[in-house]
Amino acid sequence: MDLPHPSIAGAPPPVTIRRPARQSMPLVFASPHSGQAYPPELLAEARLDPLALRRSEDSFVDELFAAAPDLGAPLLAATFPRVWCDANREAWELDPAMFDGPLPPWVNTTSPRVGAGLGTIARIVATGETVYRRRLTFAEAEARIRACWEPYHAALGELIAETKARFGVCLLIDCHSMPAHPAQSANPPDFVLGDAHGTACAPKATRLVEDVLLGLGYRVRRNDPYAGGYVTRHYGRPREGTHALQVEIARALYMDEMRIEPAPGLPALARDLQALIERLAGTDWAFLRA
Numbered sequence: 001m002d003l004p005h006p007s008i009a010g011a012p013p014p015v016t017i018r019r020p021a022r023q024s025m026p027l028v029f030a031s032p033h034s035g036q037a038y039p040p041e042l043l044a045e046a047r048l049d050p051l052a053l054r055r056s057e058d059s060f061v062d063e064l065f066a067a068a069p070d071l072g073a074p075l076l077a078a079t080f081p082r083v084w085c086d087a088n089r090e091a092w093e094l095d096p097a098m099f100d101g102p103l104p105p106w107v108n109t110t111s112p113r114v115g116a117g118l119g120t121i122a123r124i125v126a127t128g129e130t131v132y133r134r135r136l137t138f139a140e141a142e143a144r145i146r147a148c149w150e151p152y153h154a155a156l157g158e159l160i161a162e163t164k165a166r167f168g169v170c171l172l173i174d175c176h177s178m179p180a181h182p183a184q185s186a187n188p189p190d191f192v193l194g195d196a197h198g199t200a201c202a203p204k205a206t207r208l209v210e211d212v213l214l215g216l217g218y219r220v221r222r223n224d225p226y227a228g229g230y231v232t233r234h235y236g237r238p239r240e241g242t243h244a245l246q247v248e249i250a251r252a253l254y255m256d257e258m259r260i261e262p263a264p265g266l267p268a269l270a271r272d273l274q275a276l277i278e279r280l281a282g283t284d285w286a287f288l289r290a
Contacts, residue, residue: 053125060254084148174231190220
């Protein structure tokens with residue numbers, strides 16, 4: 001169902017939540033970067049065409065994990081695009097060079113993400129091209145964060161709290177996709193599992209996901225080159241009973257990256273991810289409480 005959070009006029013709700021008829025496992029699946037509701041003002045003011053803007057999307061990732069609710073776990077997805085507001089950043093990671101005046105002193109202007117042009121409001125798309133023709137106002141950034149980032153994290157926090165209240169623990173699977181990485185061209189991974197080098201998730205949980213994917217014939221790496229973003233590091237607090245695992249999927253497995261269209265491999269990959277979720281549904285998660 002859609003969660004009726006406030007949204008920008010004319011836009012869909014900022015998030016959708018598909019809940020199971022009955023949650024039967026202590027897992028929450030979330031896709032912060034698969035949103036495709038591009039505001040008209042972004043399309044009008046961007047230097048880039050709509051296809052170029054979509055290069056930053058984790059396109060179709062919410063579809064790949066669509067079996068989760070039927071198998072007993074909620075699935076949260078952003079509807080807003082990553083280039084408009086990035087839910088996998090701190091709320092206020094902003095690049096001062098993007099704005100027409102000084103930013104409040106409490107804004108994080110020095111993080112590595114800001115330096116790379118990929119803060120909460122991105123300066124560039126994933127291919128390195130500048131997004132905007134003009135400088136933004138802080139009021140514009142604040143409006144996006146209030147309308148998009150905050151509802152996403154409110155919904156995610158609620159799902160985690162509900163899961164912990166029911167099961168005592170929660171494992172968040174943060175779902176992403178990855179482009180081909182030049183440094184790994186000789187042996188590219190199909191999946192990269194990020195657990196912040198063992199600090200965000202119980203090693204046994206990471207190993208379980210890894211073993212299932214390996215058993216399905218995929219090449220899997222841990223934490224290289226993606227160890228987990230803000231969501232993984234912020235919510236992954238094993239001592240408090242919340243574990244977070246970032247799952248990055250190679251786009252070449254399921255989509256045409258140039259056209260941003262599903263490829264013939266998408267249905268097979270979705271079936272394999274359904275098999276993964278089925279395996280997770282049959283797991284005794286008592287070890288997460290240790």
